[in-house]
Amino acid sequence: MLTKKAKYALLALIYLAKHQNDGPVLIAQLAADEKIPRKFLERILLDLKNAGILQSKKGKGGGYSLQESTDKIMVGDVIRLMDGPIAPVPCVSKTAYAKCKECGDEASCAIRVVMKEVRDAIAEIVDNTSLTDMLKMANNGKRVSDYAI
Amino acid sequence: MLTKKAKYALLALIYLAKHQNDGPVLIAQLAADEKIPRKFLERILLDLKNAGILQSKKGKGGGYSLQESTDKIMVGDVIRLMDGPIAPVPCVSKTAYAKCKECGDEASCAIRVVMKEVRDAIAEIVDNTSLTDMLKMANNGKRVSDYAI
DNA sequence: CTTTTACTATACCTGTTTTATAGAGTTTGT
DNA sequence: ACAAACTCTATAAAACAGGTATAGTAAAAG
Numbered sequence: 001m002l003t004k005k006a007k008y009a010l011l012a013l014i015y016l017a018k019h020q021n022d023g024p025v026l027i028a029q030l031a032a033d034e035k036i037p038r039k040f041l042e043r044i045l046l047d048l049k050n051a052g053i054l055q056s057k058k059g060k061g062g063g064y065s066l067q068e069s070t071d072k073i074m075v076g077d078v079i080r081l082m083d084g085p086i087a088p089v090p091c092v093s094k095t096a097y098a099k100c101k102e103c104g105d106e107a108s109c110a111i112r113v114v115m116k117e118v119r120d121a122i123a124e125i126v127d128n129t130s131l132t133d134m135l136k137m138a139n140n141g142k143r144v145s146d147y148a149i
Numbered sequence: 150m151l152t153k154k155a156k157y158a159l160l161a162l163i164y165l166a167k168h169q170n171d172g173p174v175l176i177a178q179l180a181a182d183e184k185i186p187r188k189f190l191e192r193i194l195l196d197l198k199n200a201g202i203l204q205s206k207k208g209k210g211g212g213y214s215l216q217e218s219t220d221k222i223m224v225g226d227v228i229r230l231m232d233g234p235i236a237p238v239p240c241v242s243k244t245a246y247a248k249c250k251e252c253g254d255e256a257s258c259a260i261r262v263v264m265k266e267v268r269d270a271i272a273e274i275v276d277n278t279s280l281t282d283m284l285k286m287a288n289n290g291k292r293v294s295d296y297a298i
Numbered sequence: 299c300t301t302t303t304a305c306t307a308t309a310c311c312t313g314t315t316t317t318a319t320a321g322a323g324t325t326t327g328t
Numbered sequence: 329a330c331a332a333a334c335t336c337t338a339t340a341a342a343a344c345a346g347g348t349a350t351a352g353t354a355a356a357a358g
């Protein structure tokens with residue numbers, strides 16, 4: 001399940017992408033327009049900044065703006081940053097592997113095989129969808145150009 | 150993330166499938182062999198029984214056994230029963246749809262488009278993988294016969 | 299027909315994570 | 329100096345995961 005944190009992060013990124021030409025965006029403005037609790041949003045934006053996705057400017061006339069180009073910002077990276085690994089079980093995670101104690105032998109664990117397929121299917125989508133893609137979807141209501149499988 | 154409840158349920162089902170010819174299996178035996186906390190397992194087996202997946206027999210010589218054939222028992226059904234809907238956001242769930250308040254207009258919500266793809270990708274796998282398939286995987290360490298896409 | 303075996307049902311508990319909020323601190327522009 | 333605006337730490341309510349306790353029901357053995 002996608003947490004609200006990740007959802008807010010994606011909403012914020014879409015918002016910032018749409019306002020790229022307006023200079024830095026205020027946290028207060030973003031919070032009000034997207035109806036995100038302000039203090040919670042501060043935390044999220046800070047995390048995105050520390051990950052190098054956003055940049056900020058302090059003081060009067062400050063605010064947040066994108067640091068990377070919209071086609072470099074991947075949905076998968078944002079979700080991992082906010083919610084942690086995508087894999088449904090740790091033993092199939094590529095970015096945060098950990099052995100599952102429940103399944104004795106990994107090689108013969110059927111759950112692991114199925115969950116690996118699930119992980120790969122999710123990653124295939126979220127790691128090939130950029131903020132650029134999402135902007136197009138917001139206009140069309142559907143995916144425009146498919147990614148290559 | 151798959152909870153331990155769902156994981157235990159799948160382990161129990163695989164165990165029961167392997168012991169189909171041995172008559173009813175005791176909760177105690179299953180708990181010991183699969184290293185699942187007994188009281189927790191009782192709850193899980195009861196849920197599976199109430200869903201029509203298992204059957205039970207009380208008294209001496211009693212225990213649990215499969216009610217449905219192994220190719221009718223789908224991984225997706227077990228996960229939904231234990232963990233709830235598969236969809237990462239409620240507004241793309243087929244079995245438990247609910248509107249997301251965060252995204253104003255569903256038609257132009259890019260998050261929704263991506264998460265729908267994710268939901269469908271997950272469902273495609275778990276709703277086409279049966280207990281029979283998992284038993285084969287436990288022998289081979291990988292999927293044997295692919296499902297049709 | 300009583301005892302033992304074994305599943306059934308409900309309620310409770312405890313630690314962690316999620317979803318925030320409060321408030322002091324720091325930087326910057328004018 | 330002053331105010332705008334981001335930064336950082338601490339705190340907390342609510343939900344959830346994972347597990348425990350207790351009492352009850354049904355069936356078979358003897």
